[in-house]
Amino acid sequence: MQRIRSVAGLLVxxxxxxxxxxxxxxxxLPDGDIANxxxxxxxxxxxxxxxxxxxxxxxxxxxxxxNVTLGGKVSEVKSYAxxxxxxxxxxxxxxxxxxxxxVSVDGESLMTIYNDTMTVSQLIDIVAFLDSRYxxxxxxxxxxxxx
Ligand code: HEC
Numbered sequence: 001m002q003r004i005r006s007v008a009g010l011l012v013x014x015x016x017x018x019x020x021x022x023x024x025x026x027x028x029l030p031d032g033d034i035a036n037x038x039x040x041x042x043x044x045x046x047x048x049x050x051x052x053x054x055x056x057x058x059x060x061x062x063x064x065x066x067n068v069t070l071g072g073k074v075s076e077v078k079s080y081a082x083x084x085x086x087x088x089x090x091x092x093x094x095x096x097x098x099x100x101x102x103v104s105v106d107g108e109s110l111m112t113i114y115n116d117t118m119t120v121s122q123l124i125d126i127v128a129f130l131d132s133r134y135x136x137x138x139x140x141x142x143x144x145x146x147x
Contacts, residue, residue: 034132049110072135
């Protein structure tokens with residue numbers, strides 16, 4: 001009986017693991033709402049410092065100190081783990097295609113910190129929206145970083 005149970009258990013695990021993306025076992029957000037993420041991107045004024053490639057968004061009333069284009073065929077932001085990091089810890093890794101003094105002061109990103117005002121649900125939707133704007137990622141090659 002014991003034996004049968006463990007074989008059955010193993011089968012369940014095997015079936016479950018077929019359905020999982022083996023690249024991202026440790027870091028996984030629930031599915032976000034892309035349309036809501038886009039609306040939040042505008043209402044939270046991300047557009048004051050960002051345009052999104054191939055997407056016409058309403059202009060922000062006040063322009064920020066710099067414009068950094070998001071989306072498109074770039075290889076720097078590869079996974080939603082990196083997108084989450086870019087939003088909640090922008091100084092962790094400054095965007096590489098710009099000179100540091102264009103986007104930071106003393107290593108600190110010019111990006112607004114939203115951590116005390118953005119809910120986790122809002123973050124999930126914004127990341128879903130941004131993720132949908134990046135192209136040509138060969139998903140199997142993505143190296144997810146979980147820290
Ligand atoms: C005051 C200006 C400013 C605002 C407002 C701002 N950002 Fe940024 N953001 C930056 C700058 C500057 C960078 C590039 C430096 C860096 O990597 O932190 C950046 C980088 C990013 C990146 C990484 C881009 C890349 O290619 O690596 C993402 C993603 C991002 N911002 C998302 C957002 C979102 C989402 C919002 C709104 C919730 C937002 N930003 C609001 C200034 C801003």
